[in-house]
Amino acid sequence: MKTNVGSGDRGITSLLSGERVPKSHARVDACGEVDELSSVLGACAAALSEAHAGLQQEIQGVQSDLLHIGAWLATSPGSPTRQMLRAISPGRLREIEDALDRLEAGLPPLQSFLLPGGHSTAAWAHIARTVCRRAERRVQSLAAEAGETGIESAEGILPYLNRLSTYLFALARYCNKVQGVPDITWKG
């Protein structure tokens, strides 16, 4: 696959559905947030050792989901292109919830607020969680601006980002645990 070069030099880009829009467009903005989230997740996976190959694969699965979400967000409502896109299925949401359960099963109960940090892998997971929440806000805003509230939700994107944020919080705690680094609790 070759990369397009130069068509956006003047601050205009193409949506997947073909429209030329400014790069500050809310749809482009939402895609950018999802892209940033995927990049941070990549950093988290890269910081994990080979001993956690299963977790790395799990994170890559999320990154794959985020590409599908980005494609959906980059397509205007009503475009025939959307018929080609794969939404987040209820089954996939359940898989995220199952993964969350697996992570939490090995964690001690949460006794207080945590300060993001600890091992570098946990720190990356916390950053990913906050970027995920920002992406969620952008998608919500986009849906409202486009007058299509409920569409992104119905396609599973908002529920997915909501579940993913929770998963990433658990992932951060799990990373600290497997690295032997205690979570940093808030002393008040």
Add this chain to the structure above:
Amino acid sequence: MKTERLTPFTTRVRDRTWLSEKAFQVALDRPSGFRFLPGQSIRISNGSAERDYSLACAPDSEALTLCVRRVPHGILSTFLAQAPLGAPLTFTGPHGYFLFQKSPHPPVFVATGAGVAPFFSMAAAGVRGFTLLHGARAASELYYEKRLRAASALYVPCLSEESAPGCFNGRVSDWAREHLSPRAYDFYLCGSREMIRDVTRLADERFPGSLVHTEIFH
């Protein structure tokens, strides 16, 4: 969570026809269960390299046809150019969203070189009424000219490095700048980066409100 996995199809080289000194058409056996839409591509692997190629055939064709430009020192294009008939390959797909969509705007297809492949597939599937700006260095590189000329409402061969009767002498973007009436179009661009950049900029400047769909080939 499961990691997404694309299951490869297995196929064999069925036939090969040279279209010019630089490009050839290769037909692959069609695996059962493989379906695609005109404009989509497949990712071919010979075990040591993989590349994307648009399908240049109708969705119901018996074989899967690709239009391949032989790239000097290109691993996969050289393999496809030299592989004996029957040689095994794997591919994943179909990939991509470069699909023709009906619209109130007139469709303008713009291709350079082997980038004409998806438009051949669309025409083979029955798409009509389009303008096709077909760019090449020389007339011998206007692949699928007869079939595309017959299917299009307006076929404009544009030659950048030689003159030939009935051909525009210049780039596709030059023709579009000089001859396309100012209005919104649905542009479908497949070919070199340079062409895609030039025509996209032209669309921004001269044809506001147009849709621009792109696919890059070399």
